[in-house]
Amino acid sequence: MLFTKGRLQIIPDSPDVVVYGSPREARSAVITGRVVYATRTPRAVTSLVVRFRSKHEELFNPAMSVACQAELTAIVVKDGRVCAPSSVQAYDEASGQQEWRFALSVPGNVSETVFTPSAFVAYELMGELRTSGLMPWMPFGRAMCTTPLAVKRVPAEDSLWAALAAEPLDVAASWRSRLELSATAASRIVNDAQTYHVTGVVRPLAKGVRLLRAAFELRETIDGPFDADSARGHAAARCSHELCLSAPSPNSMQMRTAFAPTVAPELPGMAIDQEIQVAGALHV
Missing domain, CATH: 2.60.40.10 (Immunoglobulins)
Known part of the structure; x- marks a missing residue:
C-alpha cells in the first residue's frame, strides 16, 4: 500500500x-x-x-x-x-x-x-x-x-585547446563586393559573467551605401554526431537573442553600441561590449 x-x-x-x-x-x-x-x-x-x-x-x-x-x-x-x-x-x-x-x-x-x-x-x-x-x-x-x-x-589552462582558443579573434566578411565588415577581439574564450569586447570596422567598397544599423550578435554553434548516421554539422538552436542595441555617436562617421537600459537586466547569458567604427574615407 x-x-x-x-x-x-x-x-x-x-x-x-x-x-x-x-x-x-x-x-x-x-x-x-x-x-x-x-x-x-x-x-x-x-x-x-x-x-x-x-x-x-x-x-x-x-x-x-x-x-x-x-x-x-x-x-x-x-x-x-x-x-x-x-x-x-x-x-x-x-x-x-x-x-x-x-x-x-x-x-x-x-x-x-x-x-x-x-x-x-x-x-x-x-x-x-x-x-x-x-x-x-x-x-x-x-x-x-x-x-x-x-x-x-x-579547456584546461595548459592544454593545446586553451592555447588555440586564447588566440586573438580576427575575422572579416564582405557583402556583394559593396560592404566589408571586420571584427577583432582579444581572445576566443569567454567565461560566464564576463563582458566580451568586440571591435568592428565597417568599410564601404562602393558609393551609394547608407548605414542604418550595425551590431554584433552572439550565437552558439556546436558540431557533433547526433543522428543515427553520425552526421555532423548541426548548428545549435538560435540562442542569439538581442544582446545589444546600436546607437549613433555624435561623430556621424562612427557608431557605438550599448545595452538598452530597460532590457539589459533581463537578458540571460553573457554581455557583449560592442564598438563599431565606420571607415571615414572612400576612394573609388
Whole structure:
C-alpha cells in the first residue's frame, strides 16, 4: 500500500557541473547539494536515492534525446541508515524540515549540455525518498522530485585547446563586393559573467551605401554526431537573442553600441561590449 505525504526538494550547490579538459583527459567532477524533506510531523526515512540522468524534455520529441550517459546513483539513506559520505540534519520542528547532504561523482567524458534543432543533450537530478509507517499496518510513503542540471566543459589552462582558443579573434566578411565588415577581439574564450569586447570596422567598397544599423550578435554553434548516421554539422538552436542595441555617436562617421537600459537586466547569458567604427574615407 502506497501513501504519499510531504514535499521533497533537491537543491544542488551549483546549477551546473563543470569538467575541465577534453573528454579523454578531463577528470571526474563532483556534484554536491542537499535534499530537503518537509512534513508536518517527523517520519522515519528508510531510503533516499539521488540520481543523475538524461532528461527527456516534454517540448521535444523523445526520439531526439541523446542518452550520452548512463544513470548515476548516489545512495544517501539505505535501510534507515545514512550512507557515507552523506550527512543528515535532525528534524527541525520549527520549519518542519529534515535535510541531507549528498555528493555524486560524474565522469570527465560526460557530454556537454546541447540543444540543437535536430537533437538535444540535457540532464537532471532526481531524488526519490521512501518512509515507513508509524505502525506495521500503516502505509509507507514515497516522494520524488527533479531539478535540471547543466554540464559545461572548459579547456584546461595548459592544454593545446586553451592555447588555440586564447588566440586573438580576427575575422572579416564582405557583402556583394559593396560592404566589408571586420571584427577583432582579444581572445576566443569567454567565461560566464564576463563582458566580451568586440571591435568592428565597417568599410564601404562602393558609393551609394547608407548605414542604418550595425551590431554584433552572439550565437552558439556546436558540431557533433547526433543522428543515427553520425552526421555532423548541426548548428545549435538560435540562442542569439538581442544582446545589444546600436546607437549613433555624435561623430556621424562612427557608431557605438550599448545595452538598452530597460532590457539589459533581463537578458540571460553573457554581455557583449560592442564598438563599431565606420571607415571615414572612400576612394573609388
